[in-house]
Amino acid sequence: MKRRLTTNSFVAFTLAIAVALFAIPAQPAGAAIKANSAKSYSAATLSWGAYFADPGTTPSPAPYVANWITSNSTQLDYLDLINSGGMALIGATFAIATITQGGNQEGVPKITFESCVGGTWNQTANTCSGTITNLGNQANGSLSPTLSVAKGARLSVRLSVTKTSRTSWSSTISVKTDRTDFRAGTTTNS
């Protein structure tokens, strides 16, 4: 009895080996040699953008709203153009929408934009510690002045309007920056 069991085990073992021989997934006879070389680096892009804000403040980016009153004298407003992008700006487009309290755009005066390059506007004395540059004037429409605002820097700007008989009116000023407002593409070899 014991002998038969041993013989049966041997037969079973042999059969299992035979099955395993066929089951082992051998590589195909034509297996090819391969080689590779792996390297990596990262690439990152910059952003561009700007917005107006009250001098010295850094609010969340939003259009700037200047409110005007009926006055026979020149009215002034001071603001900063903040370069919020990752590189220097060489231009921008100011989109100006001026309306009266009743929503009328007729007869609203033009706003003159003047920057104080290399300095800031003193609101009390109405003086510029740098060089005054006229950026243009507009009531409704857009201005696309040439600028030079470094990354993270501010450009001090004065708005002025001449006397107006209009009652209450306001100007909403947005700043748009596109591909023309920063450096051209370059080719580098390194």
Added chain:
Amino acid sequence: MQKEHMRNKRSLRLALMGVIGASIVAVAGAGTFAGLNATASGSNTAGVGKLSLTSANNGVGFSSAISNLVPGDVVNRYTTLTNAGTLASQALTLKITSTGTATLITDGTAGATNKAITVAVNSCSGTWTLATGACTGGTVSSEIAATPLSTFATAQSFIAHPTMASLDSLKLQIVLTVPAQDETTVDGTVPAVTIQNGSVNLAYLFYEGQRTAATTNS
């Protein structure tokens, strides 16, 4: 007598198991190396060749990141690819696995106009002059035309030089481009679909296969 018979049977079993075990090793081994093995007899010798692909920076190469990119920027990096093995190779390809900002990897569709970063590969039969990007003393061949990163998820074949002899080198220029495109940022707020402030990691994988197997008679 009975004991001796039993001992003989045990020895026979052990011998058989040994033969079977040796067969397993022999068959499995033969399968794995069937494409490469060679046997030697008499005074002749035969060896199995090997492939080895290496990439060496020429200049900065792959050693540092690229930053501050804007539309229209082109960054050329240089590397020398060498088949350092003893076998000639074929089917040279480049696969780039890109991870990061989707707009830098895949061109925009359905209204989105973003254009993804492209990579092109050129080779120079002379020497690359890094200061100018010129190929000095040789000619430039386009190996892979400018192709968006997303397309490189599938390996792209080298066109001009898909094969390399043993110890042969290819002096490559890897041209990374942010295609010219426009986006308008309004009051400091970038568009919903934008390439701005994006970052992508590019994992390059150069690949070569063995030359076509040959039958020789001698």
